[in-house]
Amino acid sequence: MKLIRKFYRGLRFVYYETARMYSWVITRFKFYLNDVKFHNDFISYGIPILDISPDSSFTIGKKFRFNSGKYHAMGGRQQQCYFVAAKGGEIIIGDNVGVTSIAIICHSKISIGNNVKIGINTVIYDTDFHSLDAKVRNQYPESIEGVKRRPVIIHDGVFIGGHTTILKGVTIGENAIVGAGSVVFQDIPAEQIWAGNPARFVKNTYSNELKKVVNE
Template sequence: MGLKRTIIAIKWFPSHVINLLTLRLRKINCGKRLSTHGTLFVRGTGTITIGENVSITSCRETNPIGGDVKTILFAKNNATITIGDNTGISNSALVAVDSIAIGNNVLIGGNCKIYDNDFHSLDFNERMGTVDLGVKHAPVVIKDGAFIGAHTIVLKGVTIGERSIVGAGSVVARSIPDYEIWAGNPAKFIKKVE
């Protein structure tokens, strides 16, 4: 093993061990062969389930496309985040107050944001008060085989169809059918997947 590979292995090992301990302490269900690179940011009292053979990057050393962003898994209160088998996530944020369900064989590019809620009320008084009662939320579903390009934002209530592709830098505010390519802000239909 060359010196460069040795240094990367030494840097990788402690964060992977810390991630496994964090996931175990938080009682997060993980399948076999979870691979992590960089330290994950895991918060909330909701339920997080990670499938088998999942790869999660949370550092710039192994995937510079996400920049300095760490992967965030935040499931608030009774929310759920489910990540299917053979899925890869790079330096992305998943924030759920309801649910985010990611299927099998999904790729989520660097610095993507997946939010199932608006975070703040549209009502000024609620937004500036201590209680935010008017925050809208709806489940996000990403079906099997979907590919989400880097720097994409997926908003509440969206379903991304089976084997569909979302172009880099898109803002997805409405659902995408199976086997379609969408891109832009807001994301629009480009063509069918061949």
């Protein structure tokens, strides 16, 4: 039995190492086909889904890391990563960003700074997708005229817990923390912790509290 277990564990190790290599190759090819600007030092566990309009842009900084799919960074509610940019959309991801099974749906602009960590199953939308006017929304075919869209800006050092929803027009300040399962529809200042549905202020980060003590 011990030999069987060792063989199984060895097989798993080989599988994951092989998966990482072929994921990187296929992802690089998909980035190229979608005209994504990227660096070759990215680490890919799994293959993302991309839908990048020719009239949009997608830029990725150095040392990008992501887990995509049900066999990587298993934390429940696994999915592939989705990177979608509609006509006129602009996605910018900075250096040293790590994400797991996220969806970025961009119709305006979504900007993620350096050293940002985004937890599993988080979604970021910069659009309402549908009109808020019932007459327009209920037309057949449905009209997207007047659908609201506003940029989402996530500054350096932000940590976003898993299963969070970030909606249009939100700015999250430097080193802020968003608790798991939050729904964010308003700005979060730098060095603060917010959580809940809707997300509300919980407390200052450790760094912010330390600054207060030093200043006192």
